[in-house]
Amino acid sequence: MTDTPRSGREFEPGEVLFREGEPGELMYVIQAGSVKISKSVNGEEKLLASLGPGEFFGEMALLNGKPRSATATVMQAARCLVIDSRTLEEMLARNAEIALRLIKKLAMRLDSADSLIEILLHRDPKARVLLALSRHAQASGEECADGVRVRVTVEDLARDAAADVRVAEDMMGRIRRLGIARDFAEGVIVTDLERLRDFLEFLETLRPPEPSIPPSAGSGEAS
Secondary structure, three states: OEEEOOOEEEEOOOOEEEOOOOOOOEEEEEEEEEEEEEEEEOOEEEEEEEEOOOOEEOHHHHHHOOOOOOEEEEEEEEEEEEEEHHHHHHHHHHOHHHHHHHHHHHHHHHHHHHHHHHHHHOOOHHHHHHHHHHHHHHHHOEEEOOEEEEOOOHHHHHHHOOOOHHHHHHHHHHHHHOOOEEEEOOEEEEOOHHHHHHHHHHHHHHOOOOOOOOOOOOOOOOO
8 A cells, every 4th residue: 555645545456445343443535446345244255336436435434433344445456535534524514515425325325225135035036136237337337438337247246136156147148148238357338227127127027926825825714
């Protein structure tokens, strides 16, 4: 890590900025590069978000005084502004725009958590994979000339969707052939989010209806 006071600090790929369970004294604003946010679930690393320039993270530990809820690791060489709790409080007190932006970001993250719960409750693993991709695109995607750049792998999507990797590979292959997505060096570019949603709706029409339960079944009453 290299300190450059006027432009923040420089971090190398693979460098861990903080770990899940540690006390939190600093938050970060990404000026360049990318950082992944992950969490350990049943001993396995689960990707929560891939963040790029303009994104900030690590603020929750400063706001609530609780240990870090996730781990932050540098993906691409990054330059970040590093802010302590006192500086954050001063910024929020002086600048309503910064306070509003923080509130909006926290609301988005709560919405993202709700979306993840919705994904895991879905019965169809194929749909869960595409829902996971859509969630990443909306939560941390970077707009580019070809669509939305999402820094996520097939393995990440499979973990998020609690699906077999082969199912995730099959679904990604299908949307590539349909021109909805294509690969780039660090993940996937979703070329058309609207078509991705339409394809999800199409999968819904193919899903067999859930078996109905007779009114007397499970009522606990003797016939």
